[in-house]
Amino acid sequence: MFWADKIVNDIEKKLKGKDLLVIRDEKTASGRMLISAMRGAVIHGILAEIFSEKGVPNEFLWEINDTDAFRSVPQNLKEEQYKEYLGMPLYALPSPGEGAENYPEFFAKEFTEVMNHMGFTPTYYRASIAYKEGKFNETIKTALENAELIREIYKKVSGSEKPADWLPLFVVCEKCGKVGTTKTVSFDGEKVKYTCEKDIVVWAEGCGHEGEVSPFDGNATLPWKVEWAAKFKVFNVDVEGGGKDLSTKGGARDVSNHIAREVFNHRPPFDIPYEFFLADGKKMSTSKGNAPAAFDIVSVLPSHIYRLVFLSKNYKQAIEFNLKGDTVPTLFDTYDRIAEKYWSDTKDDFTRLFELIHAPEERTAIPERFLPRFSQIAFLVQMSHMNVEDEVEKIKGEPLTEEDRKELENRMYYASRWLTEYAPEEFKFELQLDSVPENAKQFSDEQKKLLTKVREYIQTKDSLDGQELHTTLHEIRKSSDIDPKEFFSAVYLSFLGKESGPKAGWFLSVLDREFLEKRLLEVTK
Ligand SMILES: [Zn+2]
Missing domain, CATH: 1.10.10.770 (Arc Repressor Mutant, subunit A)
Incomplete structure (x- = not known):
């Protein structure tokens, strides 16, 4: 059975009787999306398609994550222009180009174009809007009230120890607008007190402000692993895979699953821990320069070939890809x-x-x-x-x-x-129509003798058949002691000035007849 069909069967066995199956994935809109990041998109997309094919009602949700803090300026953008925004939520950044209202929208647009090209049609939503609409309010309250339990889960599952006063919330500083620099100090059931710290992280600097604000309706965000668990609940997610590096024991997914169950009282979604997408055996990264952007591939691969790159390998196998x-x-x-x-x-x-x-x-x-x-x-x-x-x-x-x-x-x-x-x-080939290429002027007597035989054979034919000519070329070559490479390179050099080319018989058969005979005569003189 095809691997994606098997996943669908496994999910059906596990989640029998659900009215609407929710499949979710997300991408942080922090910069251009690499082709490697499309693996998750394709896996979720194909599952949604197969469920629909089977008549199982489902919704494929795609989150454009635009609330994360901006942590580093991507190489293709001006450091000077963007460094003042370090620490701010992505939605607060200006667009690096025309046609988008802000930074994440600019990159989301590229991403949706890739998805459209491949024929995937998820329902898109913005994390910032979900926060502003209050969708996370309940989970934010529960998380703050259960801070101790969350700290215990972190410690128990991943071994990571949080300070005893740590609260799972990042307030957006009312003074400087940064979210990556704040520390939540207390929660009274309605408001949180917070400080904006100068050096709590190395990649951004807080303003020192101390404030009190409601943690709801978009004023704050949850830390990654707590937020992931909250999303499972808020969107009632049934199926959500992730890179296998996240799904290790004690890894991010493990922590989030525990938080979902123990804090939010919610069953975590069906996981699909998929393998890496590599270039030359290494993980792709913009800084290594080994990763094309997903969007750039749209112009070189039609939809079905683009899909083939991802679907031809079982999700448990690594995909090796480069455009070389x-x-x-x-x-x-x-x-x-x-x-x-x-x-x-x-x-x-x-x-x-x-x-x-x-x-x-x-x-x-x-x-x-x-x-x-x-x-x-x-x-x-x-x-x-x-x-x-x-x-x-x-x-x-x-x-x-x-x-x-x-x-x-x-x-x-x-x-x-x-x-x-x-x-x-x-x-890359250029037919050397005007004159005999320089590197085709020094053929050996043996090469010339065989090229003459080729010309003589051609002269006996009214029309040339590629396959027949191919067989004849090999016969002519075998009539001598000459090495195949020496013979065929002479054929290509005569017309292309290069030692190799397309399949020789077919290649000669598509050339203009007069030119073909004339050139074969010229190079054998
Ligand atoms: Zn601040």
Whole structure:
């Protein structure tokens, strides 16, 4: 059974009889979202889709967390412009660009565009608005009244010891607006007393103000692990996974689960502790420079390929991803392979994967169509004198259908994007039409002899078939002692000035006939 279907079955067994299943996830809008952060989004999104497919009423909630304190200025923003906001809640920061009313909205917009591209449609809400609307009031009161119990849970579960006077609340300082610098001193049932401390954290400086204010309706926020438990209760969450690093024994999730049960009297949601999303074996981070932004990938991967990156691996396996080398053509090849299985009426985990990488509205009728290899399209779009559609029709061996043409257009678009943004040099080609490339002028006698044989063979043919030519090239090569690389590099050097290129037989078959024969003669002189 496909891994996501299995999770759904497990959840159904555990949560039988719920009227509406609530699936929740969140992202702190502290900066651009890395592609690695999409793993949770995709896992929750696909579960919601499968529940809907089975007719189980559900709601997929996505929180834009905009109440956390601003702790560091991201590298792509001006330090000078933003350092005065360190310690303030994110919603108090100005937008770094046009089209958004504040800082978290700016990054939330990018995120929702990624989700739209992938076909996921959660219900979005802002943490700050939920606080302001009073949704957290009850849990804030309960947390303050049970501060001692919360301190005990921290100690018992994670070994972390809080001072005996510590209260689980961060007030937004009425004087300087910072939330990361305040310490709550007392609670009388209606108001809290607090101080704004100069050096309680290293990343921000408080103003020294001492005040008294209601902790409700957005004047304060709960500390992370208490807040997480409060969210389980406030939104009545049934399903919420998280990175496996959070779900270790004594980790954040463990603490939050205890607080949910023992303080808020609420059953914690079904957990899905998923594995890491890595680049070169390391966790992705903006500072390591090994992590593309989720938004930047939208322009190089169509929705179903983007989904494939995340869904092809069980949540218990790490995903290795980088945009270097042949990652993108390989993803398309994988798509083509599972498509072939799907259209041959096989039913297994691969064909289920194929269904699920298409958004629900496409899933019911995925049109069977010709899938030209991505690497070939990437080559053809670089050959300005060629008509790509004609060449693809030749590869297919029959006229293209409407669906074939749509697919081709799509692949041409993404191949061009890939070539501009990420493709390594070995995939970039320029046909050397004007003259024999410099590095094709020193062929050995043996190389020349074989290239002459190629020309002679071509002259006997009215039209060239890529596959047939491919076989012939290998036969010609075998008629000599020459090493394959020496022979094929001569073929590519003659036309591209490079030692490698696309599949040789097909490559020669798509070249202009007159040019092909003329060049083969020139390089063998
Ligand atoms: Zn202050």
